[in-house]
Amino acid sequence: MPSGGRYHRLSQQNRPAAASGTSYGVDAEPASILLAIQNMSKTMTDRFDLLEASLASTQATLVSLGNRITEVENAAADYDRRLSLVEQKWLKIQSENISLREKLVDLEARSRRQNVRIVGLPEKIENGWPTEFLTEFIPNLLGASNFSKPLEVDRAHRLGRQSPGENARPCVMIARIHHFKMKEKILVLARQQFPLRY
Numbered sequence: 001m002p003s004g005g006r007y008h009r010l011s012q013q014n015r016p017a018a019a020s021g022t023s024y025g026v027d028a029e030p031a032s033i034l035l036a037i038q039n040m041s042k043t044m045t046d047r048f049d050l051l052e053a054s055l056a057s058t059q060a061t062l063v064s065l066g067n068r069i070t071e072v073e074n075a076a077a078d079y080d081r082r083l084s085l086v087e088q089k090w091l092k093i094q095s096e097n098i099s100l101r102e103k104l105v106d107l108e109a110r111s112r113r114q115n116v117r118i119v120g121l122p123e124k125i126e127n128g129w130p131t132e133f134l135t136e137f138i139p140n141l142l143g144a145s146n147f148s149k150p151l152e153v154d155r156a157h158r159l160g161r162q163s164p165g166e167n168a169r170p171c172v173m174i175a176r177i178h179h180f181k182m183k184e185k186i187l188v189l190a191r192q193q194f195p196l197r198y
Contacts, residue, residue: 111176114154114183118173121198123158126173130156134175141198142189152178 118134126133131153139147156175177183190196 114177114180116175116177116183116186118175121170121173123170126156130158130173130175134173137198138175138186141196142186142193146185146189151182154178 134153134156135151138153139151154176156173158171158173160171177186
């Protein structure tokens with residue numbers, strides 16, 4: 001019995017030592033694991049925070065780009081509308097321009113239909129008064145008996161300038177006869193009496 005009781009006391013004495021050894025060895029591992037988990041959790045939280053910030057920045061950039069694309073689309077639609085209006089106005093202006101050119105050609109033709117061209121008159125023979133000179137010159141050249149009324153010349157002028165030199169040809173003279181029928185009569189008489197000499 002004594003020996004048995006002693007053994008029992010020794011086992012009880014050894015048990016705290018064993019228990020204390022277990023607390024230092026086995027209990028130390030969960031603490032380090034928990035610390036590692038906490039560090040990992042903090043790291044992951046930091047990374048998620050950075051990722052969220054990056055995503056928020058990217059989202060803001062996408063919203064800004066979306067707004068700019070919308071503005072560009074609206075501007076393009078406005079440009080298309082304005083271009084369409086410009087094309088319509090251009091077509092209208094082009095049509096008016098064609099009409100005005102036709103009228104101008106007609107007016108020029110009408111203004112020239114009473115003109116006669118006189119070639120070969122010496123320079124400065126009219127003494128600065130071409131209209132008055134031709135009023136007397138044409139009846140005298142074609143025969144005063146062919147003109148029952150005084151000839152009316154609205155205006156007359158030389159075309160261009162005479163070239164330098166003694167043998168240079170005199171400039172052509174243009175005269176606008178007041179009455180178209182008289183202009184036609186002058187041309188007929190000029191053809192009948194060709195060549196004319198003064």
